[in-house]
Amino acid sequence: AQKVTQAQTEISVVEKEDVTLDCVYETRDTTYYLFWYKQPPSGELVFLIRRNSFDEQNEISGRYSWNFQKSTSSFNFTITASQVVDSAVYFCALSEATVAGANNLFFGTGTRLTVIP
């Protein structure tokens, strides 16, 4: 069965601090995809990144970076030099590729990040 755990319910940091959001996943599939989405107060889920199970290379995009480690089933997200605009709920999600191509997402419970000016 699939499962995504985001143990950090809420995190508060002062602006310009670095912050890491943890994500641990469980799956029996050998082919799967991991995602991070941002949900600002408006409610819309904003796609941030997708990683497939064959690619453990870490990725950096501006102030955002992601660390994917299959050995620990983790896909952590780091924001460097946080800004007030980063305040949101962040969701980690897992998708298991199926033969039929269906790709529903299993979400964690989210981490609410508050950046204090």
Place this chain on the structure above:
Amino acid sequence: DAGVTQSPTHLIKTRGQQVTLRCSPKSGHDTVSWYQQALGQGPQFIFQYYEEEERQRGNFPDRFSGHQFPNYSSELNVNALLLGDSALYLCASSLAGGLKRYTDTQYFGPGTRLTVL
């Protein structure tokens, strides 16, 4: 390039009533998925539509049904509303993976906030 759109934005219904929510996918996408997000929780997969058929379904009762139209837009219908159906309903669109073991990224709309009194 229009993103995913949903209507209405907010809806208030009473127990036992029926509701229809609508979604238009992102331009170029042909697959629509629906999610329910209760307050403080991560989104939960309801079902996915492709080629006007339900391709995959999550753990939701038959009171939840859907439809996809030839232009790829979709509707979510909920019958016999319960108080527990109060949630943010999110629509996501993606491009079908066919029979390949492939998962395309899902892009979300702003959601419909349903309140059942």
